[in-house]
Amino acid sequence: MTKKVLLVDDEKDFLDTLSERLKGRGIEVSSSSKPDEALEIAKTQAIDVIVLDLKMPGMDGLEFLKAIKEARPELQVILLTGHATVDKGIQAVKLGALDVLEKPANFGTLLERIERASIEKLVLLEKKDQEKIADIITERGW
Amino acid sequence: MGMQWEELGPEGLAFFGRICASVSHELKNSLALINENAGLMQDLLVLVDRGQPLDPQRVGTSMERIARHVERANTVLGNLNRFAHLTDEPLRELDLGVETALALRLHQRLASQAQVELVLESGADGVRLATMPFLLGNALHLCIRSAIAVAQGGRVAVTVRSTDQGGEVLFAGLPSDAQLPQGEHTQALLAALSASCTMGSDGMSLTLKHLSQETLTTQGGAP
Numbered sequence: 488m489t490k491k492v493l494l495v496d497d498e499k500d501f502l503d504t505l506s507e508r509l510k511g512r513g514i515e516v517s518s519s520s521k522p523d524e525a526l527e528i529a530k531t532q533a534i535d536v537i538v539l540d541l542k543m544p545g546m547d548g549l550e551f552l553k554a555i556k557e558a559r560p561e562l563q564v565i566l567l568t569g570h571a572t573v574d575k576g577i578q579a580v581k582l583g584a585l586d587v588l589e590k591p592a593n594f595g596t597l598l599e600r601i602e603r604a605s606i607e608k609l610v611l612l613e614k615k616d617q618e619k620i621a622d623i624i625t626e627r628g629w
Numbered sequence: 630m631g632m633q634w635e636e637l638g639p640e641g642l643a644f645f646g647r648i649c650a651s652v653s654h655e656l657k658n659s660l661a662l663i664n665e666n667a668g669l670m671q672d673l674l675v676l677v678d679r680g681q682p683l684d685p686q687r688v689g690t691s692m693e694r695i696a697r698h699v700e701r702a703n704t705v706l707g708n709l710n711r712f713a714h715l716t717d718e719p720l721r722e723l724d725l726g727v728e729t730a731l732a733l734r735l736h737q738r739l740a741s742q743a744q745v746e747l748v749l750e751s752g753a754d755g756v757r758l759a760t761m762p763f764l765l766g767n768a769l770h771l772c773i774r775s776a777i778a779v780a781q782g783g784r785v786a787v788t789v790r791s792t793d794q795g796g797e798v799l800f801a802g803l804p805s806d807a808q809l810p811q812g813e814h815t816q817a818l819l820a821a822l823s824a825s826c827t828m829g830s831d832g833m834s835l836t837l838k839h840l841s842q843e844t845l846t847t848q849g850g851a852p
Contacts, residue, residue, distance in 0.1 A: 497741075498658050500694045504665040507687075511672050542654065544744050569657025570650070590661035594668050 490605045491533055494518040495525040495551070496540040496567070505538075512598060522546035530558050536604040538597070541568035541575060549578055556583040561611045563604035567592055640814035644767045651738045652709045659702040666691040708734050715763040720840055723765075725756040725796040726789040732769040733787060736777070745777050746784040756789050756796040759839045764822050769798065771810035771818070772826060772835050776800045779807040786832075794838040795823075801832035809833065 492514050496502050502518040509516045517532065519525035522543050529537060537555065541548035552564055566579050569590040576587040585607060586600045669691050677683050711731055726749075733747045740747045776785045786801045809826050819825060823838040 498662060500698070501658065501662045501665065504662065504669055504691070504694065508665060508669055508672060542742060544741050569654045569661065590657045591664035592661070594665070 489513065489515050490601060491515045491517070491535045492601060493525065493529055493532075493534045493537045495522065495537060495543070496520060497543045498540075508594065509598075509601075514601070522551050526551065526554055526558075529555050529562060534562060535608050536601050537562060537564045538567050538601070539564055541566055541579070542570045549575070549582060552579060552582045552584055561608055561615065563608045565597075565600050565604060567597070640812070641767055641818075644770045647739075648712060648735050648770070649709075651735070652705055652712075655705045655738055656702055659698040659705070662698045663695050666695050712766065715766045718762065720759065720761050720842060722757055722759045723762055725758045725791075725798065725837070726751060728762065728765060729769060729787060729789050729798050732766060732773060736770070736773045739774070740777050740785075743777050743780075745780045747773070747777075748784060748786050749789075750786045751788045751790060756791045758796045758837060759841065760795075760822060760837055761840065764818055765837070768818055768822055768824060768826075768835060768837075771815055772798070772800060772833060775808060775810050776803055776833060779803050792836060796837055798835045798837075799832050800834075803828075803832055805830070807833060 492509060494502050494505055494509075494516060495518070496505075497520050499520050502520060506516045506518050517528055517534070519528060520543075522545055525537075528534070539548055539551060543551070548566060548568065552566075555562055555564065560583070564584045566576075566584050566587045567590060568575075568587070579587055585604050588597060588600065670688060673683060673687060708731060712735060730749050733749055736747060780803055784802050788799045788801065790797050790799070805828065807828060809828055815826070823840055825836050827834050827836070
């Protein structure tokens with residue numbers, strides 16, 4: 488199944504280059520340099536993994552993370568940032584980020600984390616489906 | 630009136646830390662961009678090995694991005710270098726416009742995070758002032774941070790002009806009830822610089838008087 492990744496970073500050159508590289512690996516990529524726009528994409532489009540910068544104009548990456556986890560808890564978020572401190576990393580993981588990578592990141596590592604995040608999302612969705620089925624059986628077990 | 634470096638206390642160090650953190654973030658962004666473009670060119674070579682023709686336009690775009698970010702990182706490093714040299718001499722005659730321009734460049738990232746535009750409107754040279762460069766940098770930092778905090782989503786126009794006793798940096802485009810930099814550290818800093826920070830109808834003003842070497846020595850100023 489094709490993985491769908493949303494890249495969010497205020498550096499347009501970086502977004503374009505990373506998009507091109509990921510697309511070259513068969514990944515479907517959306518990108519945005521504006522947090523509000525990115526939030527809308529994440530809420531409305533089929534996305535598996537978000538690769539997110541911590542510092543963006545108008546919205547802190549942690550705020551973004553919180554908003555997206557509230558709206559779509561199954562979405563997996565990887566922070567890719569030049570501004571990572573241990574505190575911020577811990578906060579991000581507490582808010583539900585799967586991973587925190589520091590810029591400049593190794594591309595192989597990023598691909599590996601995207602793969603892991605996609606699997607994590609599938610597992611979560613499967614678990615959710617099983618819970619739904621269990622609920623239906625319990626409620627309508629006639 | 631004088632002020633030892635150590636008297637700057639945690640706030641003074643925080644100033645140094647904030648600037649370095651912001652600059653290192655900018656440098657990391659440029660390095661990340663260069664790294665990804667080097668990787669992209671490697672990807673293109675793999676495709677050539679597999680028999681696909683090399684697209685000169687894609688290579689050209691990557692090289693342009695690398696060149697742009699090398700230039701940007703070099704500018705950022707130049708600013709950091711000038712910032713580091715603020716501690717070279719405790720007191721010297723400097724150009725207030727040039728130092729203000731440097732301070733604004735160092736805060737561009739912080740401003741853009743808050744979606745604020747910092748614009749130096751006056752000519753960046755011509756106002757000579759004898760003062761303590763590092764403490765001046767610290768005072769400008771406090772003013773710029775205050776301006777960014779209240780000018781959310783707006784524009785701050787900065788003007789540098791000479792006065793009878795020294796010089797003035799004016800931050801226009803702020804609400805009249807904007808909060809000035811406060812606290813013991815700010816008061817001590819302004820006193821050491823013979824400076825005042827006030828809010829008037831035309832904006833927030835940092836007014837600085839010339840300092841003399843004698844003042845610095847007799848009052849136990851910076852080492």
